[in-house]
Amino acid sequence: xxxxxxxxQAEPGRPSKARPDPTPMRMAVGIGGLxxxxxxxxxxxxVPAAAPVxxxxxxxxxxxxxxxxxxxxxxxxxxxxxxxxxxxxxxxAKAPKPITIVTRVAAPAQKTVIVHTTQxxxxxx
Amino acid sequence: MTVAGQxxxxxxxxxxxxxxIEPLTYSARAMGGRLxxxxxxxxxxxxxxxxxxxxxxxxxGRWADRLSRHLTASELSALxxxxxxxxxxxxxxxxxxxxxxAAARTxxxxxxxxxxxxxxxxxxxEPGVATRALDRAWRLVPxxxxxxxxxxxxxxxxxxxxxxxxxxxxxxxxxxxxxSGAIVDADGDLAVRCPPGRxxxxxxxxxxxxxxxxxxxxxxxxxGTWPSTHGVATSGTSVHRWEWAGEARHHxxxxxxxxxAVTDVVQATVVAASASEAEGLAKAAVIAGxxxxxxxxxxxxVRGAVLLTDRGETIASPxxxxxxxxxxxR
Numbered sequence: 402x403x404x405x406x407x408x409x410q411a412e413p414g415r416p417s418k419a420r421p422d423p424t425p426m427r428m429a430v431g432i433g434g435l436x437x438x439x440x441x442x443x444x445x446x447x448v449p450a451a452a453p454v455x456x457x458x459x460x461x462x463x464x465x466x467x468x469x470x471x472x473x474x475x476x477x478x479x480x481x482x483x484x485x486x487x488x489x490x491x492x493x494a495k496a497p498k499p500i501t502i503v504t505r506v507a508a509p510a511q512k513t514v515i516v517h518t519t520q521x522x523x524x525x526x
Numbered sequence: 527m528t529v530a531g532q533x534x535x536x537x538x539x540x541x542x543x544x545x546x547i548e549p550l551t552y553s554a555r556a557m558g559g560r561l562x563x564x565x566x567x568x569x570x571x572x573x574x575x576x577x578x579x580x581x582x583x584x585x586x587g588r589w590a591d592r593l594s595r596h597l598t599a600s601e602l603s604a605l606x607x608x609x610x611x612x613x614x615x616x617x618x619x620x621x622x623x624x625x626x627x628a629a630a631r632t633x634x635x636x637x638x639x640x641x642x643x644x645x646x647x648x649x650x651x652e653p654g655v656a657t658r659a660l661d662r663a664w665r666l667v668p669x670x671x672x673x674x675x676x677x678x679x680x681x682x683x684x685x686x687x688x689x690x691x692x693x694x695x696x697x698x699x700x701x702x703x704x705x706s707g708a709i710v711d712a713d714g715d716l717a718v719r720c721p722p723g724r725x726x727x728x729x730x731x732x733x734x735x736x737x738x739x740x741x742x743x744x745x746x747x748x749x750g751t752w753p754s755t756h757g758v759a760t761s762g763t764s765v766h767r768w769e770w771a772g773e774a775r776h777h778x779x780x781x782x783x784x785x786x787a788v789t790d791v792v793q794a795t796v797v798a799a800s801a802s803e804a805e806g807l808a809k810a811a812v813i814a815g816x817x818x819x820x821x822x823x824x825x826x827x828v829r830g831a832v833l834l835t836d837r838g839e840t841i842a843s844p845x846x847x848x849x850x851x852x853x854x855x856r
């Protein structure tokens with residue numbers, strides 16, 4: 402049995418068709434693919450700037466400005482001899498931890514409360 | 527020290543308006559203290575509420591009798607009296623001991639249910655005997671139907687104390703699953719279920735002044751659609767406190783020393799996901815002291831904490847501020 406010719410093989414007895422050179426199209430598709438991939442990577446990895454959102458910012462029309470990535474530095478541990486970045490607030494590691502003290506909460510002035518939490522053994526009046 | 531930024535951020539968190547629950551309340555005695563059931567019921571449900579509360583109180587009383595070190599016939603006393611290194615225990619005692627294991631993990635070991643001998647030494651007239659050198663290792667090997675086998679180092683004896691109360695409160699609340707709003711008060715440790723759209727007001731009593739309150743915590747359903755559960759527990763050194771030869775002692779043993787904890791915290795109240803968790807963390811905060819205790823509570827992610835120090839300060843963790851305002855009361 403005779404083998405069926407492949408699409409790229411000319412059948413015997415027929416003149417072969419003139420095909421366009423595929424190279425320019427392949428290059429165009431390749432460049433387009435690279436551009437798309439680059440856009441996707443940018444969209445995934447570029448974090449929006451941590452600027453406060455205001456109504457004005459929300460309503461402003463989108464403009465084709467360059468997006469700059471901001472990474473606000475929250476904590477920096479300084480080694481001996483190092484200085485803090487300009488504008489940084491330096492705290493003392495030995496200082497008391499930042500807790501909130503509420504002295505004499507004004508709650509007792511309100512109405513009778515039925516449920517109490519107490520140390521065990523406390524007689525609830 | 528007040529950190530205004532934190533106070534503002536925590537204190538102004540939006541909470542939907544809810545109405546205060548005025549419950550039907552049923553009191554009984556158990557565990558050497560009070561066992562109170564509060565149900566968010568209307569008058570027409572009173573008969574069912576009384577029946578359910580009574581059922582829970584009887585069952586909790588029965589469980590508590592198995593877990594008490596003060597009753598010679600209890601399962602806990604039998605475990606402590608047994609000579610063997612391996613002792614089988616029933617599901618109730620096994621469940622409470624598992625709660626003790628969980629509390630030890632949550633509190634970096636500050637809650638330890640093997641300190642019975644240190645506790646008894648603290649109650650004795652002679653100076654307490656430090657037990658830190660004693661090997662207190664133990665573990666539970668699960669058995670069928672919730673039972674377990676206790677494997678322990680020679681001489682280890684157990685005191686469930688507050689761990690049992692928190693665990694019993696949680697278990698009792700489970701028995702009241704048909705009530706969307708319920709609180710089980712196991713001698714001051716609370717297991718709380720909040721119905722959507724309503725809230726409980728829980729007073730943190732001031733130990734210095736009977737009838738006075740340090741704060742009122744408003745607990746509501748977190749999601750807004752389904753009931754939420756909370757645990758609230760208070761621990762401290764000012765009630766179980768005594769003196770021998772001018773030396774002040776109390777019942778909270780520091781496992782690092784085997785002696786009553788040296789601490790600046792007189793009382794700690796914690797709001798957590800369960801009464802068992804809250805009880806362990808409140809006790810740990812007292813033992814650790816205010817600075818390390820608050821750091822521990824923050825790491826544990828508690829929903830709220832109110833500490834009273836021996837300097838007379840009332841200290842609240844930042845998240846607590848959201849609980850101090852009545853929902854919708856602004």
